[in-house]
Amino acid sequence: MSKRIHVTIPDYVYEGLERRADKQGRPIASLASFILEVALLEAQKRGELSPDPEKPKRGGA
Numbered sequence: 001m002s003k004r005i006h007v008t009i010p011d012y013v014y015e016g017l018e019r020r021a022d023k024q025g026r027p028i029a030s031l032a033s034f035i036l037e038v039a040l041l042e043a044q045k046r047g048e049l050s051p052d053p054e055k056p057k058r059g060g061a
Contacts (some may be wrong), residue, residue: 014028017035
């Protein structure tokens with residue numbers, strides 16, 4: 001399932017996203033989602049982030 005978030009970014013970042021999205025023929029939100037996903041995958045490869053998110057434990061002990 002997909003989740004939505006709200007972020008505030010500087011004007012120059014938005015403008016850069018807008019130019020790149022226009023060039024690729026895709027919505028800005030779709031491009032931003034892709035860039036975030038790539039950044040997380042790269043962080044995992046560098047060992048900065050565990051590959052699997054921690055899952056909440058169920059029940060007791």
